Amino acid sequence: MHALIERQTTASSIAILPVTAASLSGVLQQLETSQKTWINANDFRAEVGSVCLLPKPDGSLHAVLIGVANTADIYALAALPRRLPAGIYHLDNAGEVALDPQRAALGWALGVYHFGRYKKPARAAAELAVDAATLAAVQPLLDGIYHTRDLINTPTEDLGPVELAAAVQTLAQTHGADYRDWIGDALLDANFPAIHAVGRASHRAPRLAELRWGNNAAPHLVLIGKGVCFDTGGLDIKPADGMRWMKKDMGGAAHAIALAGLVMAAKLPVRLTLLIPAVENSIAGNAYRPGEVIRTRSGVTVEIDNTDAEGRVILGDALSYAVEQSPDLILDFATLTGAARIALGPELPVLFSNRDDIADGLLASSREVSDPLWRLPLWQPYRSMLDSSIADMANAGASRHAGAITAALYLQRFVPETQAWSHLDVYSWNDADRPGRPKGGEAQGLRAYFDFLQKRYSSE
Template identity: 50%
Template sequence: MPVHALLQPAGSPAIPVHCVAAGGWPELRAGLAPLARAFAQAQGFEARPGQHVLLPDANGALAAVLLGVEPATVRRRDPFAPGRLAALLPAGGYALSGEIGEPGLAALGWLLSAYRFERYRKPKPATARLVLPAGVDGEELTNLAESTALARDLVNTPANDLGPAEIEAAVRALGAAFGADVTSIVGDDLLAANFPMIHAVGRASPRAPRLIELRWGEEGDPRLTLVGKGVAFDTGGLNLKPDASMLLMKKDMGGAAAAIAAARMIMQAKLRVRLRLLVPAVENAVSGSAFRPGDVLPSRKGLKVEIGNTDAEGRLILADALALADEEAPELLIDYATLTGAARVALGPDLPPFYTHDEGLAAEIARLGMAVNDPVWRLPLWPAYDALLDSKVAEVNHISGGPFAGSVTAALFLNRFVEKSVSYAHFDIYGWNPSAKPGRPEGGECQGARLTYALARQLYPAR
């Protein structure tokens, strides 16, 4: 079901959803009709977070819904919490009331909870529709939800149906929808165009590697460049992954999906920016032409890179793409990548680390991430760890070779390929929800895109 079909105009007749914390339940209970009050008591409703009860009227029809939420006194209340009902309630229109927190985020949580990936099964349309809360921009809400759904669809699609060519097709479809220019450099043409590391990582696959580029906006506007890691599937190359580590590798293009979603949000909102989207898209496969541990690769920037492990391929393709992006010296350069397991060990799946030298940018990214419920956490580009990337045979090794600070050293490697950009930030995302939470169904996830859009709106407001 299209996202807009899940919304009803503000003020439409609807079944009320009373969101209530335990402390507010006695007062709300006292104001209920005797039948509803007795029914809630019979069901054992105590306003525990996540607990919900459907209340009948005198004729047995659905009259209202009770939903327990966390009190406002908790350290951080989940702004998406009311959204859990989108997948649980019967058909009808519903209006949120009570302790819902920020109405726009509560409504977004509803739309994001209603997401389903149904490419390979008979669709089951979501039928619980939400009345748009007063003061919330329905077009903005739809933009965020539809762009997030696009990213989730891309991540959830298995690699047999989403290779480098299909990633390119997704970018071309986006370009066609918004009047953007899209080009690509494919296969051996990458060598002629001086993208040797993108070519090396993808050359072992029968599905040709490529660098996809989208440009949109007026030439004289401030330059914002987004770069997304597009590894359609990562076997680990000759450093072959074990079974358990390979199982979710269809999501290794989650960085590309986030960049595509952020680009869509920006174009849909018609922000005053010269947008550039770069997606190096490859499959890291195994064959006689695969690159090897110990190889020394040239790079677009001119640095000679020793390969410490072929399973650290994402930073190689990003390095060539970042070098290209940096040549234009954009005002803001951001990359997204499902890059390191070390980031997950440090911060878990829900909280991606980000890296930047720009203190002002770091503060805004952290603030906006919390404000729009797309949280991230800053980790340091610790200069002392640069020495961990020293190589005995080349100018740099792309991994440290040790067990420590894996996400930091990956970010430090990428940072070597960015010099001219005014501000640069790197997001090491996971791109997956291991279990369902309000607004975050299990499966592919879009991390970092909504906060990037919030930042872009702040920096480059619409005309």
């Protein structure tokens, strides 16, 4: 699936030699005259991403030269699996330029990814031979990233609230965890009115899926993911171009589900709770309306200024439920605001936290594993932008300023200061094709968060 194979010997595989513009002359000195001539004839200068296939005298492939710049670049080999002739290759790090084996393998496998539920890939991918340690380190991350991408890429007809909750249930079965859910009017009986309000207009009932795993004596970690399986905007309907890719509005849920899988597969010493409020924000006669006031699980009343600010509404109930359990840490993930994309673009997920040590740890892991995050402040004076004259607060306001911050401040209203919490506003999408990052669903911050959790809980 990932085009990585475990192999103790590379005798029968084809070497991939990473080179830079500076190291190319040294590589040329070690080659035969005919190979030098071939490289010069192909005008190979070791520019980043450039490839030169070195033939043997009989015309078969002898080796592959790949131009690189940063030896720690995860995507250094990402273009090769679909570009090279079918076969088995290995990374040759014996030269002047040596790539990190695990990062190179990760990038190779990310370059293999293809969402094949409805369309087969044009050709089979080349395979990379790696040692057992590399495969063991990389495989769980690839499983998580592939799963995240697959969930986000699946259209809502095949991944509505029912199927998203089923993904949580399947995860629970895989790891021996407990699962339960509240569906439709059962949400009202269990005091999840905000989740019900947002999702009640869909032909598929809203629900809250819960997974529980681990030792009750261990630190309690709660992961929450926004599961809006499709977002029309509700009665404040989106224009066509704004609605086109709204199958991805459950990207936060995909991240939380994948991270929960990584935590359980690694058997981190935590008591894990995963919460996925799963809804469609649809339009029907019973859709929730602008101007309504919703009494949330916590008792906070919310005036609906805009039905298209629905993600924060469902997350409020999930956060309140998590807070009631006094966990060690709450982490939520959501494709929450376009404002975050305007501020930082599509590649930088926006991090908010009410604890500097949590934010600093996440950012340190982000840098260490090259999985970017960027922190913005929970600027308290902006709370006034969510003021309401008839309720405790509104879900949006008239000002278009600081939209990512005001959305995070809305969520913070459901988290007491005594509770450690972090929120990630994540795009979950690649707008264009790049090696290892195909257009479509994307896992952003997943590796950074897992590295942080490994460090935080393995040390306890």
